[in-house]
Amino acid sequence: MPTILSIKDLRKTYDSGFEALKSVSLDIEEGEIIALLGPNGAGKTTLISTICGITMPTSGTVTVAGHDTIKDYRAARSLIGLVPQEIALEPFGRVMSTVRFSRGLFGKPRDDAAVADILKRLSLWDKRDNQIHELSGGMKRRVLIAKALAHEPRILFLDEPTAGVDVELRKDMWAIVEKLRADGVTTILTTHYIEEAEAIADRVGVIANGEILLVEDKDKLMVRMGQKQLDVQLSAQLKHIPQALTKYDLDLKDEGWTLVYRYDTKAERTGITQLLTDVSSAGLQLRDVVTRQSSLEDIFVSLVHKDAEDAA
Amino acid sequence: MNWSAIWAIYTFEMTRFFRTISQSLISPVISTSLYFVVFGAAIGSRIDEVEGVQYGAFIVPGLIMLTVMTQSISAASFGIYFPKFIGTIYEVLSAPMSFLEIVMGYVGAAATKALFIGVIILITSFFFVDIQIAHPLAMAAFLVLTCVSFALFGFIIGIWAGNFEQLQMVPLLIVTPLVFLGGSFYSVSMLPPVWQTISMFNPVVYLISGFRWAFFGVADVPIALSLLAIGGFSGVCLATVWWIFKSGWRIRQ
Ligand SMILES: Nc1ncnc2c1ncn2[C@@H]1O[C@H](COP(=O)(O)OP(=O)(O)O)[C@@H](O)[C@H]1O
Ligand SMILES: [Mg+2]
Numbered sequence: 001m002p003t004i005l006s007i008k009d010l011r012k013t014y015d016s017g018f019e020a021l022k023s024v025s026l027d028i029e030e031g032e033i034i035a036l037l038g039p040n041g042a043g044k045t046t047l048i049s050t051i052c053g054i055t056m057p058t059s060g061t062v063t064v065a066g067h068d069t070i071k072d073y074r075a076a077r078s079l080i081g082l083v084p085q086e087i088a089l090e091p092f093g094r095v096m097s098t099v100r101f102s103r104g105l106f107g108k109p110r111d112d113a114a115v116a117d118i119l120k121r122l123s124l125w126d127k128r129d130n131q132i133h134e135l136s137g138g139m140k141r142r143v144l145i146a147k148a149l150a151h152e153p154r155i156l157f158l159d160e161p162t163a164g165v166d167v168e169l170r171k172d173m174w175a176i177v178e179k180l181r182a183d184g185v186t187t188i189l190t191t192h193y194i195e196e197a198e199a200i201a202d203r204v205g206v207i208a209n210g211e212i213l214l215v216e217d218k219d220k221l222m223v224r225m226g227q228k229q230l231d232v233q234l235s236a237q238l239k240h241i242p243q244a245l246t247k248y249d250l251d252l253k254d255e256g257w258t259l260v261y262r263y264d265t266k267a268e269r270t271g272i273t274q275l276l277t278d279v280s281s282a283g284l285q286l287r288d289v290v291t292r293q294s295s296l297e298d299i300f301v302s303l304v305h306k307d308a309e310d311a312a
Numbered sequence: 313m314n315w316s317a318i319w320a321i322y323t324f325e326m327t328r329f330f331r332t333i334s335q336s337l338i339s340p341v342i343s344t345s346l347y348f349v350v351f352g353a354a355i356g357s358r359i360d361e362v363e364g365v366q367y368g369a370f371i372v373p374g375l376i377m378l379t380v381m382t383q384s385i386s387a388a389s390f391g392i393y394f395p396k397f398i399g400t401i402y403e404v405l406s407a408p409m410s411f412l413e414i415v416m417g418y419v420g421a422a423a424t425k426a427l428f429i430g431v432i433i434l435i436t437s438f439f440f441v442d443i444q445i446a447h448p449l450a451m452a453a454f455l456v457l458t459c460v461s462f463a464l465f466g467f468i469i470g471i472w473a474g475n476f477e478q479l480q481m482v483p484l485l486i487v488t489p490l491v492f493l494g495g496s497f498y499s500v501s502m503l504p505p506v507w508q509t510i511s512m513f514n515p516v517v518y519l520i521s522g523f524r525w526a527f528f529g530v531a532d533v534p535i536a537l538s539l540l541a542i543g544g545f546s547g548v549c550l551a552t553v554w555w556i557f558k559s560g561w562r563i564r565q
Contacts (some may be wrong), residue, residue: 014565015565049402052405052406052407053405053406053564054402054564055560055562055564055565056560056565073408074314074408074410075408076408077406077407078406078408080406082400082402082403082406084399086399086400088398088400088402088403089398089400090324090394090395090398090400091398092328093324097324097327100320101320102317102403103320103325104317104319104320104411105316105317105318105320105321105403105404105407106317106407107314107317107407107408108316109316110316147403164492182488202480
């Protein structure tokens with residue numbers, strides 16, 4: 001697949017002096033679904049805003065299907081649809097005319113059939129003549145998506161699309177993203193929910209403190225980083241980890257009822273046998289032992305953790 | 313040119329205007345009628361004529377200018393401030409539009425609203441006084457130019473304003489006094505010489521004088537100067553707007 005969005009050495013320092021993006025480079029292929037995963041304040045919204053023309057980059061370039069987003073902004077922006085993180089809608093506008101407005105803004109001729117089709121896909125058709133302020137939060141979010149799709153973009157940005165969204169909308173949204181993918185539309189979504197990235201994305205980029213820490217196929221990422229976790233459940237509560245066990249990188253959870261040990265499945269030695277021996281010689285009674293595959297969340301936590309240590 | 317985008321913004325803004333049409337029209341019409349009653353009838357009965365024009369008629373151009381200037385400013389400043397305030401500006405900024413197209417949409421709509429109100433006031437004034445318009449084309453041109461240039465000025469205020477107080481401050485503290493002191497209700501030649509000189513630094517004097525010339529063929533300053541003033545004002549506003557978009561000041565960080 002050809003590259004549709006190419007970000008090169010993009011930096012953004014806000015007027016306040018805060019460096020929100022520190023040299024971000026990323027190539028996105030046409031038709032893929034990529035999730036940018038990062039905690040609050042990582043720079044996800046800043047990255048999207050800089051690509052879409054809402055903020056100006058401090059340096060670096062972005063091209064959309066070969067069009068520079070600054071020099072050739074018309075061609076570049078025509079291809080992009082954006083669903084912002086915050087709900088921002090004119091309260092007295094009506095649903096249908098608001099979506100029609102978006103289509104007009106992007107230079108497309110009026111086409112009520114196309115707008116109607118989008119509204120139907122988003123279960124907004126019954127509400128087409130309602131004023132925005134009469135809608136629920138979930139419905140407003142649907143309107144934002146409809147507006148972003150109104151000009152039939154080739155790239156769709158969804159900035160934290162499921163934050164505070166009900167299950168039904170989430171399902172509808174993924175159905176739409178899947179349908180768009182079938183039409184060759186590229187979707188870039190940001191999230192701090194791991195499940196979301198895990199559920200829908202082809203690739204995952206991890207972003208923290210204005211830097212992309214890694215980008216990888218989701219499946220490969222899961223395998224490569226494939227850690228397992230051993231939960232040692234105890235029959236007595238612990239206040240802290242016993243001296244004899246501090247050489248293991250253990251965590252205490254469930255208010256001291258469980259010791260957590262992480263190990264690499266592909267390492268020569270997992271260290272489990274030794275750990276369990278040391279646990280019993282430390283005088284701890286085991287109630288149960290559980291192992292599980294680590295989720296993207298664990299991977300994410302360890303990456304961000306490592307990044308913070310490197311920075312320190 | 314992305315005409316479809318300009319049209320989208322323009323119609324969107326006009327829809328807002330027509331949604332509240334009665335509010336938009338009633339207050340200027342009522343206040344204008346009051347001006348006629350107070351200035352035209354009560355005071356005018358003692359003044360009789362100014363520069364050969366009935367006082368009641370003499371104040372019509374000034375009244376229209378007063379309303380049109382304040383309405384252009386408030387419509388345009390609110391028009392751009394509101395999307396900034398509620399966040400919907402993101403869509404305009406991410407659309408394939410140049411700064412000129414954004415300005416044409418918002419300023420065009422604001423100028424149209426003001427023009428609409430200006431014409432309503434002209435019609436209202438026919439009920440109170442007898443007026444003949446000496447140069448109708450020049451009158452229309454002056455009216456439109458004033459609407460556009462003050463809408464541009466309002467657009468700048470709307471981008472500059474950080475809150476609703478600031479939004480109302482400039483029109484209230486600067487524009488209204490300049491218009492009142494700009495010869496809306498009197499001829500500058502009626503003032504003592506010192507004040508005449510000071511008045512020459514008030515740009516609004518040139519606009520009202522030119523507009524009045526279009527009505528009655530009499531003016532405080534040469535018509536060419538009036539044209540220069542309005543042209544210069546538009547130019548300065550346009551350059552400022554251009555700089556705003558170029559630098560991203562207060563809209564594109
Ligand atoms: N307009 C701004 N001025 C200064 N700093 C900002 C501005 N917008 C965002 N930031 C800062 O930039 C960082 C990244 O913000 P953002 O891109 O919104 O993160 P995310 O979307 O990943 O939560 C945050 O620390 C935020 O405080
Ligand atoms: Mg964000």
